[in-house]
Amino acid sequence: MKKGFYVIVIALICPLFIEAKTIEVKTIPALQSAINIAKAGDIIILANNKYADAGLIKIDNNGVTVKSATPGGVTLTGNSFVVITGNNNTFSGFQFIDVNVSAGKQKKLEKNGGQEGEGRVVAISGKYNVITQCNFYNCISKNYVHFEEGSQYNELTFSNLEAKPATMNAGPGIQITTSDKVVSHTKISHCTFMNFGGEGGDFGNEPIRIGLGIEQNNTSGAIVEYCYFENLGMGDSETISLKSTYNIIRYNTFNNNPVGQLVFRTGNKSAAYGNFFINSGGIRIKEGGKHCVYNNYFQGAAEMPSLELMNFKLNQKTLVGEPLDSIYVYHNTFYNAGVIEMGGKSSKNEGKGKGLGSNPPKNIQFINNLIVKNSGAVVENLNENVTYSNNIFWGDAKLGFESNKTQFININPKMKLNSTGYYVLSGKSPAIDAANSAVIPLTVNPVNDNDVKLMLDIEGQSRLSDKTKNDIGCDEFSTGKITNRPLKQRDVGPSYLFK
Numbered sequence: 139m140k141k142g143f144y145v146i147v148i149a150l151i152c153p154l155f156i157e158a159k160t161i162e163v164k165t166i167p168a169l170q171s172a173i174n175i176a177k178a179g180d181i182i183i184l185a186n187n188k189y190a191d192a193g194l195i196k197i198d199n200n201g202v203t204v205k206s207a208t209p210g211g212v213t214l215t216g217n218s219f220v221v222i223t224g225n226n227n228t229f230s231g232f233q234f235i236d237v238n239v240s241a242g243k244q245k246k247l248e249k250n251g252g253q254e255g256e257g258r259v260v261a262i263s264g265k266y267n268v269i270t271q272c273n274f275y276n277c278i279s280k281n282y283v284h285f286e287e288g289s290q291y292n293e294l295t296f297s298n299l300e301a302k303p304a305t306m307n308a309g310p311g312i313q314i315t316t317s318d319k320v321v322s323h324t325k326i327s328h329c330t331f332m333n334f335g336g337e338g339g340d341f342g343n344e345p346i347r348i349g350l351g352i353e354q355n356n357t358s359g360a361i362v363e364y365c366y367f368e369n370l371g372m373g374d375s376e377t378i379s380l381k382s383t384y385n386i387i388r389y390n391t392f393n394n395n396p397v398g399q400l401v402f403r404t405g406n407k408s409a410a411y412g413n414f415f416i417n418s419g420g421i422r423i424k425e426g427g428k429h430c431v432y433n434n435y436f437q438g439a440a441e442m443p444s445l446e447l448m449n450f451k452l453n454q455k456t457l458v459g460e461p462l463d464s465i466y467v468y469h470n471t472f473y474n475a476g477v478i479e480m481g482g483k484s485s486k487n488e489g490k491g492k493g494l495g496s497n498p499p500k501n502i503q504f505i506n507n508l509i510v511k512n513s514g515a516v517v518e519n520l521n522e523n524v525t526y527s528n529n530i531f532w533g534d535a536k537l538g539f540e541s542n543k544t545q546f547i548n549i550n551p552k553m554k555l556n557s558t559g560y561y562v563l564s565g566k567s568p569a570i571d572a573a574n575s576a577v578i579p580l581t582v583n584p585v586n587d588n589d590v591k592l593m594l595d596i597e598g599q600s601r602l603s604d605k606t607k608n609d610i611g612c613d614e615f616s617t618g619k620i621t622n623r624p625l626k627q628r629d630v631g632p633s634y635l636f637k
Contacts (some may be wrong), residue, residue, distance in 0.1 A: 153420050153537040162207075169204070176202045179227075186211030192218035200224045206231035209271045210634035219258065225265045227274070228578075237277040243438040257309065258284040265290045271632045273299040274308070280309035285324050287315040293325045293384045298631040302373060304335035305396045310374075314348045316356035316382045320586050324360045330631035331365065332444075334373025338397050343373030349382030354404035354426070354460075358382035359585035365390045368624045371398030371419065375442070379403045383426075384583050387411075391625040392418040396440040400428050400580035406460070408579045409588045410434060410494065412596050414560065414624045420444035420476060423499075427463040428581040433596045435560060436475035439514070447502065447521070449482070451495030462499035467581055469573070469592065470517075471611040472509045473553070474533075475563045482521030496522055508551055508611030511535035512563070528574035530610050547572075551611070558623045562597075562613045570615050575605035598622040 158179030161172045166189055172182045179200030186207045192214050197204060201223070206212035209231040218227065219239045237259055257280025260269060274282040274297070280297050285292055299311045303336065311331065314324050329347040345367065348360045362378060367390065370377050377398035378387060385408040387400060395418035402408055406426040411433045415421075419442030423429055436444040450461035462481065471558045472478070481499045502524040509516060509531045517538035526545035531537055537546065553561040563569055580590040593601055595614035598621030602608060609615055627636040 156341065165197070166363040168196060168263045170513075173197055173199065173204060175200065178202070179610070181205070183207055184212050188213045188215065189218065191216040196218045196223070197221070197227050198223040199227070201226045201227040203230065205229070208634075210273065210632060211219070214272070215540060220260045221514045222260070222262045222267050224267075225267065226266045227264070229260070230269075231271045233275070234275040234282075235273070235275045237274075237279065239277070239279045241416055255510065257281060257306075260284070261286060262292050263289050265292065267292045268295065269293070270297065271634075273632050273635060274299045276301045277305055279305060279315045280306060282311045284312075285287055285322065286471050287317050288320060289322060289324070290320055291323045292512045293327065294329060295325075296328045296630065296632055298330045298332070298635055299541055300330070300332045300334075302334045302343055302345075304341075304343060305374070306371075307336055309342070309593065310344040310345045310379070314346075314358065314360055314382075315348045318333045318353075318356050321357050321359040321384075323585065324358070327358070328360045328630040329365045330636070331370060331377075332368045332627075332628055334370045336373045338372045339375055341372070341374045344372050344376045344379050345373065345380075346377070347379040347381065347383055349380065349405060352403055353382050354406075356382045356405075357384050357585065358405075359384050359583075361386045361388070361586060363387075363389045364625065364630060366489065366630050367392045367398070367418075368394050368627075370395055373398075375399060375419070376401040376403065376422075377419075380408050380481075381405055383407050384589050385409075386583060386586055387413065388588075389413065389451060391623050392416065393624070396581050397421060397442060399442050399446070404460075407583070408580070409583065411589065412594075412598075412622055414596075415444065415475070416624060420446070422446040422448065423462060423465060424448045425450060425458065425460050425462065425467070429464045430468075430580045430590075432466070432468040432580065433589075433594070434470045435596055435612050436470065437450065437472070437473045437560060437630055439474060440476050440609065443477050443479045444472055446479040447481040447499045448479075449495045449499070449519075450497040459496035461495075464500075464501040465499060465503070466501070466578060467504045467614055468506050468577060468580070469595075469610070470507045471596075472507065472511065473513055477515050478517045478542075479519045480517060480521035480524050482519050482523075501525075503527075503578055504529065505577050506608075506610050508569055509533075510551065510553065527577075528572075530569055530572075560624060563609060563611065565615065565616045567609075567615065569610040570596075571607050572610050573605055573608035575608075577605075596622060 417438035
């Protein structure tokens with residue numbers, strides 16, 4: 139009886155795999171025709187070539203792989219763009235160089251059943267789709283990649299987004315539009331972001347934006363991890379702009395990005411941990427509550443603060459936003475890094491400087507951090523709502539206020555430069571086993587694991603469950619395997635670039 143049942147099941151399943159096929163095509167019309175009739179499991183391969191004005195490539199079926207003959211072998215230029223409305227598809231190995239998908243061209247196609255929306259090189263509205271090994275360079279488009287509202291579990295991996303023209307400052311390189319009904323769970327990993335042009339400040343050409351101001355209470359559940367960011371701050375001072383709730387930014391490297399920052403713009407309960415900021419602006423938190431900043435490394439003074447908490451100034455026209463409340467800053471290392479701004483200016487200073495309002499951040503916890511600084515100021519814009527506990531400060535810089543030994547320990551942490559170019563604890567460091575265990579628990583992310591128990595350090599090495607035996611700063615002195623370090627261009631992005 140059981141044997142007969144298994145035979146029937148195998149007979150039903152096997153045809154699904156037997157029918158899957160590989161289809162090779164040499165033109166864009168042939169590619170679209172093959173996609174239109176493809177079934178789950180089919181692989182469609184476009185011959186290596188340069189294709190100008192390919193128009194719309196639409197993938198509205200499920201379980202199909204569309205790829206170039208070799209990674210990077212297909213280049214699309216001119217009026218060429220992709221729309222993925224199906225599920226479980228893979229789009230791989232394409233280069234988009236000098237593409238021009240202005241809004242007018244896409245609106246015309248929309249009337250003929252083309253893309254909904256405008257100015258997107260790749261738009262995804264389905265679920266469980268993967269865009270990988272793609273290169274976006276100098277594309278005239280509102281967005282390079284847009285994850286549409288309602289899309290879920292989609293990924294952009296091992297891709298390069300570069301040289302977004304300054305004229306296209308109406309939208310970010312990547313836009314994740316969130317929903318109040320479903321969690322997006324979008325993941326961006328192992329990608330490179332470089333050389334976005336513009337005038338800096340609020341120019342509007344930021345690399346990544348997750349949500350919009352009106353979406354601040356939407357649960358996004360997005361993850362940005364193992365990505366490399368360089369020379370992006372002129373496109374917009376917000377290298378990553380978070381405008382939704384429950385996002386995770388981890389294990390990324392921000393290198394030579396002196397006028398750009400990772401910004402918690404609106405929303406609540408997002409986390410940044412395990413990131414390296416080298417000669418770059420650090421983290422700015424403008425609005426919301428229960429944000430967590432831990433196990434990050436900041437090195438090299440930049441034009442922007444390494445950590446900046448903003449005194450909220452309510453937009454009197456929109457009345458959108460929330461003053462900062464309950465921000466947790468634990469186990470970070472600041473090595474000759476930019477100033478730390480605590481947002482303490484009051485309303486009497488309003489209008490005299492950047493970001494000054496009448497709502498100083500409340501309930502700020504600054505615990506188990508390590509600071510080495512040899513000149514300038516450490517803390518500015520003092521805020522009486524900050525609790526400092528068990529931090530180390532060493533160097534000739536000015537701390538900025540009178541502290542006691544429970545707030546800052548003035549002792550040489552005895553750090554050393556390691557083989558990958560950042561400072562870690564030596565075996566003789568007094569920071570070893572010196573952490574304070576009495577910290578407020580970090581905010582749990584209900585949709586993704588965010589290591590709220592601080593079981594790992596910045597290098598991915600284990601911390602002890604006994605928090606009184608943990609080390610101060612982002613580095614736990616250990617001989618264990620290192621799984622995270624400052625990334626270089628060649629570590630991530632498409633395999634055919636940066637060799």
